[in-house]
Amino acid sequence: MSISAIVQDVYEEMRPHFGEGKVADYIPALARVPLDKFGIAVVTTDGETAFAGDALEPFSIQSVSKVFTLTLALGRVGSGLWKRVGREPSGDPFNSIVQLEHEHGIPRNPFINAGAIVTADVLLAGHQPRETLGEILQFMRYISQDDTVYMDEDVARSEQATGFRNAALANYMRGYGNITNPVEKTLGVYFHQCSIAMSCLQLAWAGQFLANGGKLPGNGPRIVSAERARRINALMLTCGHYDASGDFAFRVGLPGKSGVGGGIMAVAPGKASIAVWSPGLNEIGNSAAGTRALELFAKKTGWSVFG
Structure with missing residues (x-):
């Protein structure tokens, strides 16, 4: 068939x-x-x-976007990424803060929210959010071979207005030194990639x-x-x-x-x-x-x- x-x-x-x-x-x-x-x-x-x-x-x-930002981050820092995020299944909800406390601000893997926020922080290093988002969008258009792929500002605003748990995760990891950029900038990249x-x-x-x-x-x-x-x-x-x-x-x-x-x-x-x-x-x-x-x-x- x-x-x-x-x-x-x-x-x-x-x-x-x-x-x-x-x-x-x-x-x-x-x-x-x-x-x-x-x-x-x-x-x-x-x-x-x-x-x-x-x-x-x-x-x-x-969160399907996390596959592609992971790809970009590995291209940027290679295996150095694994010092900041793990590779194991979490067994907890995607926005859980529980494991972060036990594991000193190192997320269990790059596909839970905390791990993807670290990945966004890696991509943001040395750039402004607008440049980083441009890089992500350009990559998505390139691999899909379609220039009409876009970021939905309405969805991004919605996430920023309601993303309190993600803000908690980011601030918690910042407390452990695992978020290096200003939290609001890293979260801005994360919310927009998800949109x-x-x-x-x-x-x-x-x-x-x-x-x-x-x-x-x-x-x-x-x-x-x-x-x-x-x-x-x-x-x-x-x-x-x-x-x-x-x-x-x-x-x-x-x-x-x-x-x-x-x-x-x-x-x-x-x-x-x-x-x-x-x-x-x-x-x-x-x-x-x-x-x-x-x-x-x-x-x-x-x-x-x-x-």
Whole structure:
């Protein structure tokens, strides 16, 4: 069966599940997104695309952005990043402050909020926020091969107005010396990176370098080394869904990263990158219908990394 036929099959089988879960209403701009939206897109490593549903409609990628800022930070400071952020699953909610106290301001991994705030701080070093955000946006447009990718100012303002826990995390880490820039500037970068708006198709293109050994499709340019692509994928598999990462590995078996906007980007190494979007979240904060769709897709393709 062709990829297009599988994507269409998944879309049709998912219809009864559109609207499952609850939108992230603690961010006012996300509370207004219709619950019944659903999109899925796949880009194979040879550049074939397939998509269905609302796959061309931009949405707030939120924490999926952490994969790309991690990529940039590793390019900036290399393995030095791991002195400031760990590589282990957290087992706690994405905005928990509990572990930071036990572990002296070192976040457990780069995909929980505290870890991504440290990553933003690394990217900000020696720059003004506007320059750093320009660099992040330029990178997203480059890897998705689409200059229409943008940061949604309404979402960024919404996050800044309600992001008290993130401010607490940043200030706590600043107390331990693990945030080196002014907290409000680092948080400004973090909130804006989370506000990046992309469609499923753009996001699937952006994940291509992780599916294709560090390169863009075909004989495209190298973004990272093959080893770094493997390691980013490993972190997505073990930490990409917060304290449901084990369950996602069990059910789907692909590296993936979720966001509270309802998006999930997943990678089938050597084969394809996949993006789904359904704004309704489960109790952990991951897309309810999106997770179910990826489980179905992995079953139909047999693409689980576990064989």
